[in-house]
Structure formats: structure tokens, C-alpha cells
Amino acid sequence: MVRPGGRSARVQESVHTAVRELLAEQGREGLTVPQVAHRAGVTPSTIYRRWGDLEQLLSDVAVERLRPETPPEDRGSLAADLESWAEQFLDEMSSTAGRAYIRDALLGDPDGSNAGQCSAYAAEQLDVVLARASVRGEPTPGVERAVDEIVAPLMYRILFRPDGLDAAYARRLAHRALAAAEEPPA
Amino acid sequence: MVRPGGRSARVQESVHTAVRELLAEQGREGLTVPQVAHRAGVTPSTIYRRWGDLEQLLSDVAVERLRPETPPEDRGSLAADLESWAEQFLDEMSSTAGRAYIRDALLGDPDGSNAGQCSAYAAEQLDVVLARASVRGEPTPGVERAVDEIVAPLMYRILFRPDGLDAAYARRLAHRALAAAEEPPA
Numbered sequence: 001m002v003r004p005g006g007r008s009a010r011v012q013e014s015v016h017t018a019v020r021e022l023l024a025e026q027g028r029e030g031l032t033v034p035q036v037a038h039r040a041g042v043t044p045s046t047i048y049r050r051w052g053d054l055e056q057l058l059s060d061v062a063v064e065r066l067r068p069e070t071p072p073e074d075r076g077s078l079a080a081d082l083e084s085w086a087e088q089f090l091d092e093m094s095s096t097a098g099r100a101y102i103r104d105a106l107l108g109d110p111d112g113s114n115a116g117q118c119s120a121y122a123a124e125q126l127d128v129v130l131a132r133a134s135v136r137g138e139p140t141p142g143v144e145r146a147v148d149e150i151v152a153p154l155m156y157r158i159l160f161r162p163d164g165l166d167a168a169y170a171r172r173l174a175h176r177a178l179a180a181a182e183e184p185p186a
Numbered sequence: 187m188v189r190p191g192g193r194s195a196r197v198q199e200s201v202h203t204a205v206r207e208l209l210a211e212q213g214r215e216g217l218t219v220p221q222v223a224h225r226a227g228v229t230p231s232t233i234y235r236r237w238g239d240l241e242q243l244l245s246d247v248a249v250e251r252l253r254p255e256t257p258p259e260d261r262g263s264l265a266a267d268l269e270s271w272a273e274q275f276l277d278e279m280s281s282t283a284g285r286a287y288i289r290d291a292l293l294g295d296p297d298g299s300n301a302g303q304c305s306a307y308a309a310e311q312l313d314v315v316l317a318r319a320s321v322r323g324e325p326t327p328g329v330e331r332a333v334d335e336i337v338a339p340l341m342y343r344i345l346f347r348p349d350g351l352d353a354a355y356a357r358r359l360a361h362r363a364l365a366a367a368e369e370p371p372a
Contacts, residue, residue, distance in 0.1 A: 106345060107293060119346040147347070148339040148359070155346065156338035159292060160305040164330075173334075 014040040015047060019061045028100075033057070055108030062104035063114045065097075072125050078133035078140060078181070082174035085129055086150050089122065090170040094158050102158065122151045141180040149177040200226040201233060205247045214286075219243070241294030248290035249300045251283075258311050264319035264326060264367070268360035271315055272336050275308065276356040280344050288344065308337045327366040335363040 018040035022031055033054050037044040051057040072085045092098050105114045123143055130140045141149070150173045157165050204226035208217055219240050223230040237243040258271045278284050291300045309329055316326045327335070336359045343351050 103292070106289070112348065115346045116348075119342075123347075144350075147342075148362075152342035153334040153338040155342050156305075156333075159345075160301045160341065161309075161333070162298065162302075176334075 011040075011042055011046060011050070015042060015051075015057070016061050016064060019057060020065075023061075028058075053108070055104075056110070057108065058104040059106075059108030059114045062101040063117050065101050066105065066118050066121060068121055068125055072129050074132060077136075078129070078138045079174070079178055081129045081132065082146075082150065082177055083171045085125065086154070086170040086174040087167045089125075089151070090154050090158075090165065090167070093154065094162075094165060099158065102155070119147070119151070123147055126150070139181040141177050141183075145180050146177045149173055149180060197226075197228055197232060197236070201228060201237075201243070202247050202250060205243060206251075209247075214244075239294070241290075242296070243294070244290040245292075245294030245300045248287040249303050251287050252291065252304050252307060254307055254311055258315050260318060263322075264315070264324045265360070265364055267315045267318065268332075268336065268363055269357045271311065272340070272356040272360040273353045275311075275337070276340050276344075276351065276353070279340065280348075280351055285344065288341070305333070305337070309333055312336070325367040327363050327369075331366050332363045335359055335366060 015036060018036045019031075022036060022039060031054065033047050034044045036054075036057070037047050040047075047057060051060065072081060072088075075081050075084055093102060102118070105118055109115050126146045127143050130143055130146065133140045150170075153173055154165070154170065201222060204222045205217075208222060208225060217240065219233050220230045222240075222243070223233050226233075233243060237246065258267060258274075261267050261270055279288060288304070291304055295301055312332045313329050316329055316332065319326045336356075339359055340351075340356065343349075
């Protein structure tokens with residue numbers, strides 16, 4: 001039960017900041033809830049009450065870090081926008097920090113809501129790209145098809161099958177999503 | 187360092203069996219290394235030495251459980267084989283047990299080798315399906331393309347975006363892999 005209003009938001013901000021600082025200073029190894037509480041100036045029981053355990057707190061912090069900060073770049077065509085988005089998504093998610101955040105997000109997520117939020121961020125970004133293309137009059141695939149063709153292979157390979165993950169592969173995926181735009185709707 | 191030969195294999199078998207039994211009896215909650223060791227008739231230090239910690243042991247057991255037991259069914263055409271394989275893969279992986287094993291496999295896997303093994307199992311099964319189709323003279327996509335079109339969306343959605351995951355979706359993915367067989371190689 002999170003109380004609405006200012007105090008709750010301040011607690012979240014200070015606890016998230018404490019986690020990010022401690023991760024940067026010492027990494028995950030040996031990180032504890034009492035340590036985070038001390039740095040954030042709250043009691044450990046505040047953290048346990050709100051987040052359950054360290055894994056769930058790390059998952060929330062990870063999702064926050066995976067939130068895109070800016071809308072996808074507009075490069076003037078769907079092909080260029082998808083290529084550039086796929087390359088950037090791969091860069092961010094396959095970095096050491098990105099992999100650690102994806103892992104954390106999945107780990108402390110008993111109901112799947114944090115994983116769902118990560119996926120929603122990617123779908124929202126693709127939606128912006130596809131909506132712009134529609135305005136230009138370009139044919140576009142649906143957003144779920146773009147998720148299947150671009151996001152799913154990148155995330156699957158980052159987690160399970162990392163060989164051959166490079167910018168050229170990301171661009172090939174973008175072109176498969178483009179090709180799907182020309183198909184009759186299923 | 188695992189010593190080759192009979193004792194090592196016997197220890198692995200008895201420890202894996204102990205984990206499977208305890209998971210079936212009581213679930214993950216409260217499972218400990220000393221408990222597994224006691225059931226398996228080995229010392230806790232044997233387990234720590236060989237597996238590092240409980241997460242890595244659970245990951246090894248999960249991968250073992252995710253190993254396909256039979257080659258994919260031969261239904262006489264690539265379309266039928268891919269449809270049936272995709273439906274069955276979705277069934278198994280999205281079951282409660284399947285989700286728990288995927289999660290365990292990813293979790294206690296510091297070097298990614300267990301996740302890689304899961305992916306290798308899927309790729310090997312697809313390879314059998316594709317090789318059969320080649321023998322029949324049917325055009326086939328490469329195995330990596332089939333992984334992208336079928337395995338990646340299913341696993342991505344199981345982990346991150348579970349809405350709308352059903353047999354009809356699995357069959358649509360199979361048909362995308364089929365359509366890719368007709369494309370000129372990239």
C-alpha cells in the first residue's frame with residue numbers, strides 16, 4: 001500500500017537514488033536493504049513494506065533506468081527511423097549496464113508488471129516512429145509486428161543467443177519490419 | 187572443476203533428482219542448499235564447490251528440464267511441421283513449469299551458458315524440421331531466421347509481453363518463417 005502524495009514520491013526518489021549511487025560505487029555484490037535505507041535516510045522497514053525485498057527494489061530501479069528519455073529521432077523516412085531506432089536499442093540493451101538492468105527488471109518481478117513496462121516503453125517508441133511514417137503517407141506494419149520483427153529478436157538474442165549481435169543485424173531486422181508493411185494484413 | 191567419470195555423474199544425478207523432488211513437494215520458497223544436500227546424500231560443500239550457489243544449481247536443473255525429449259514430429263510438410271512445433275514450444279514454455287524453468291535458467295547463469303544451451307535446444311529442433319524439408323525439396327529459411335521469426339517472439343512475449351499469446355499466434359509466426367523461405371538470401 002503506497003500512500004499517495006508528496007512523501008511517497010520523495011521516499012521513492014531518495015531510495016532509487018541511493019540504489020543507483022551504491023550500484024555505481026560498489027556494484028550489486030553485497031548490496032543490502034539496510035545499506036540502501038541508511039544512504040536514503042529511511043528505515044529498512046520502509047523499504048521492506050514498500051518493495052518487499054531487494055530484488056523487487058532493484059527491478060523497479062532497473063525499469064526506471066530503461067525508460068527512454070527522448071522520443072526516437074526523426075530521420076525523414078520509416079526505413080531510416082527504424083534502422084536508427086533498432087541500432088540504438090541494441091546498443092543500449094546490450095551494453096553492460098543495459099544487460100544488468102534487463103536482468104534486474106526480470107528477476108524481482110513476481111507479477112510481470114516490470115517486464116511489461118519495459119516492453120511498453122519499446123512499443124511506445126515504435127508507435128511514435130510508425131505514426132510519423134503514417135503521417136508521411138508511408139505504409140507501415142502494426143506496432144505488434146514491429147515488436148516481433150525488431151524488439152523480440154534483439155532481446156531474445158541478448159538474453160539467450162548473443163553471437164552475431166551487431167548493428168548490421170539490427171538494420172536487417174528493421175528492413176524485415178519494413179517488408180512486413182507491404183504485406184496484406186493477417 | 188568437475189572431475190570426469192562416474193562419481194561426478196552420480197553426484198549430479200542425485201543432486202538434480204533431489205532438487206526436482208523438493209521443488210515438486212514444497213516449491214522454491216525456503217529451498218536451501220543444506221536441504222538439497224541432505225536429500226541427495228552429499229555434503230553442502232560438495233554442492234557449493236560444484237555449483238557455486240542455489241541459483242546456479244536451479245539454473246542447471248532448469249536447463250536439464252528444458253531439454254527436448256523427442257525430435258519434432260514429422261507431419262509431412264514444412265508448413266505443418268513448423269506450425270506444430272511452434273504450438274508445442276509455446277505450450278511448454280508458457281506453462282507454469284516452463285516459465286519457472288526459463289526464469290531459473292536465466293537467473294543463476296552468470297556466464298550465459300545455460301541460456302545459450304536453452305537456445306541451442308530450440309535451434310537444434312528447428313534444424314531437424316528444416317533439414318527434413320530440404321530433403322523433401324521444399325525451400326526453407328535458414329535456422330537463424332527461423333529462430334528470429336518463431337522462437338524469439340514467443341520467448342520475448344512469454345517474458346515481457348504475455349497478452350495475446352495463443353496457438354493462432356504461434357501458427358502465424360510459423361507462416362512468417364515459411365514466407366521468409368521464399369525471400370532471396372540477405
